[in-house]
Amino acid sequence: MQTKRVVFSNRGLPYALLAPQLAITFVFFLWPAGQAIWQSFLREDAFGLKTSFVGVENYLRLLREPDYLNSLSVTGVFAVSTTVLSMGLALLLAAAADRMIRSRDAYTTLLVWPYAVAPAVAGVLWWFMFNPTIGIMSYLLEQLGYDWNHRLSGTDAMIMVVIVAAWKQISYNFLFFLAGLQSIPHSLSEAAAIDGAGPVKRFFTVVLPLLSPTTFFLMVVNIVYAMFDTFGIIHATTEGGPSQATNILVYKVFxxxxxxxxxxxxxxxxxxxxxxxxxxxxxxxxxxxxxxAY
Amino acid sequence: MVENRPWLTFFSHAILILGVLAVAFPVYLAFIASTHPQNAFISGLVPLLPGDRMIENYGTMLDAGISTSGAPPLGVMMWNSLVMALSIAIGKIIISILSAFAIVYFRFPFRLLAFWAIFITLMLPVEVRILPTFKVVADLGLLNSYAGLSIPLIASATATFLFRQFFITVPDELTEAARVDGAGPMKFFRDILLPLSRTNIAALFVILFIYGWNQYLWPLLITTDESYYTIVMGIKRMVQVADSQPNWNFVMATVTLAMLPPVLVVILMQRLFVKGLVETEK
Structure with missing residues (x-):
């Protein structure tokens, strides 16, 4: 690990400086995590009177439990759809904004603020729009001949939570894509243009490969986001339903x-x-x- | 700009404008809904243009709340959110700048161990250790208190890393000069390191304020006393009315107020926000 050439020498001080952070880390992170691991090898009877050590039985049970396996696949579908939808839209917007010179900052301001909206609040916003009785989206879908009801249809519910999660994450992806696009030297696009490549071809053969570190980074971040930071969305809207269709892993733990x-x-x-x-x-x-990345 | 393609420029503007509209529409609709009387939501389509009840609706919510839905006045919930967001942001900054200082500027036994202990918190989000953490907080008697709302969330690996990265880039000559002049470690920290970290602290503060304000699961678990509800989790209680449709105008007034502070922070401090966002993810 990297250190300074010049350091202070003091015996007690560094420990005193570290103490608050280490204390909180130990009490609220390491200890509970240890408890969770220990707890996972135990089973309590229905009245909480007796606890016995059961080894890996809890894990084996989980892997046999249809609800858990369902939750795994629901989480997979949810994380992948959210990531693809959000990153796709953000890349499109960032590529468009990258062409702008004067209006770029204005568009950025108008696109980044959803980052500040809490997941639960975002959930309620869209839940209102998709409300089967009065919501505007369900009204529009009905005009198109689709009977929207996320309270009954698992697919509808899943589509709704994916839209909410993607909507909230677009601003984040947009910022990182825009920064990535701007760090690509213009000379490369210019050289390709002189060789006769049009804007679309340039985007796919020059810009996109050079953007791959950003893309890969965002992919990981988005999957983490969709798996762990979306509890509020699920809890405020579908509560895992209808019939387990949106019961992602973090919601199921809760x-x-x-x-x-x-x-x-x-x-x-x-x-x-x-x-x-x-x-x-x-x-x-x-x-x-x-x-x-390559 | 490589070449002049007016159509492509037009098309780009069209995409961006559509994007901005799509992003803003749900919020617009929520605001509109909050300005209507309750009977506007009985049937048919939601209103799309502002109504005339804005002041009444917000007034009712801010100082009375909907007692039937078990929600305290919004004023109380917003105050709780503010206290929580500020204590998380300030607490995190203080403890992580101190520990980063210790890790970078001292050599002592167990330094690497301490570093890893902090690093590992990155891998333990609240969501994966809900029950045991709840139990710890309950055993410490911190349920329904501001301390319980904020302290378990103020340990943060990202903030410590950010400061560590920054301290490493501070030239050694500054430290040498300070030592030649007879400054001890804490004097160096206070008079040189802190002023140099000002922008980093501000950028981090913006991100952490938003993080703290938007906490949902944690307050949901540890507050059962209405007077400690935060606004983001309070919305859920209002939506959850057993017998009928929620009072949409009041719910949306709450939603609008819950969004306002963090969104304003992002818009007004955009430069710091972007800096904080990019740097905390490194």
């Missing part, structure tokens, strides 16, 4: 642990989620160290 009080199972789910986060973080950091 539901099983906090409402269902199935402690062992919830802890095992937490541990699986931790493993996923650790995996994604490692991918992100390995990539950040190299910076270039």
């Amino acid at each position: 539901e099983d642990g906090f409402i269902g009080l199935n402690l062992g199972s919830s802890a095992a789910q937490s541990v699986i989620l931790m493993v996923i986060v650790i995996g994604l973080t490692v991918i992100q950091f390995r990539f950040v160290e190299r910076r270039v």
Whole structure:
């Protein structure tokens, strides 16, 4: 690890400086995480009177439980659709904004503010628009002959939460894509233009490959976002329903642990989620160290 | 600009304008809904133009709330959100700038261990350790308190990293000069490092304020007392009316007020916001 050539020498001071952060980290992060791991090997009986050690039984049960397997695939569909939709739209907008000279900053201001909207609030906004009785989107869809009802149709509910999650993330992706586009030297596009490549061809053969580090970075960030930061969206709108159609993993941990009080199972789910986060973080950091993807 | 293509420019503007409209439309609609009387939502289509009840609706919500839905006045909830957002932002900045200073400017046993202990918090978002963390907070008697709302969220690896990256770029000559002049570590920290980190602190503050204000799951878990509800989680209580359709005009007034502070922060401090966003992700 990198250090300073010049350092201060003091025995107690560095520990005192680190103490607050380490104390909070230990009490509210490491200790609960350890508890979750320990808890995941235990089973409590229905009345909470007796706890017994069951080894990996909780994990095996989870993998046999249809609801959990369903939740895994729901999370996969949700994360991939959100990432693709949000990054696709953001790239389109960033590519358009990159062409602008005077109006670029104005468009940026108008596009970045949804970052500040809380996921739960974003959920309520769209929930209102898709409301089957009075919502404007469901009204428009009805005019087109589609009977929208996210309270009954799992597909409708999934489409709705994907739209909400993507809407909220567009501003973030837009900022990073725009920064990525602006760091590509103009000389490359100019050289391609002299060789007779049109704007579309230039975009796909010159700009897009050079943008791949940004794209890859955003892909990881978006998947993390869709998996872990969207609890508010689900909780404020569909609550995992109808019939488990939008029950993503973080929501299921909450539901099983906090409402269902199935402690062992919830802890095992937490541990699986931790493993996923650790995996994604490692991918992100390995990539950040190299910076270039090809 | 490589070449002049008026059509492509026109097309780009069209895409951007469509994008801006699509992004803003839900918020516009929420604001419009908050200016109408309640009977505008009984049937048919939501209104698309402003109504005349704006002042009454916001007035009612700010100092009375909807008692039937179990929601305290918005004024109280916004105050709670503000306290929570500010304590998270300020607390995080203080503890992480101190620990980054210790990690960069000192050599001591277990330095690497401390670094990794902080690093690992990056991998443990609240969402994956809900129950055990709740239990810790309950055991400490912090349920329904501002301390319980903020302290568990103020440990942050990203802020520590940001300051660490920045401190590494500060020239060693400054440290040497300070030492030659007889400054101890804390004097160097206060008189040289802090002033140099001003922009970083401000950028981080913007990001952390938004993060704190928008917390949802955590306040939902640990507040059962209405007087500690934050506005973002309070919305859920209003939407959740068992018997009928929610009072959309009041809900949307709440939604508008819940969005306002963080959105204003982003728009007014856009430069700092972008800087903070780009740097915390490195």
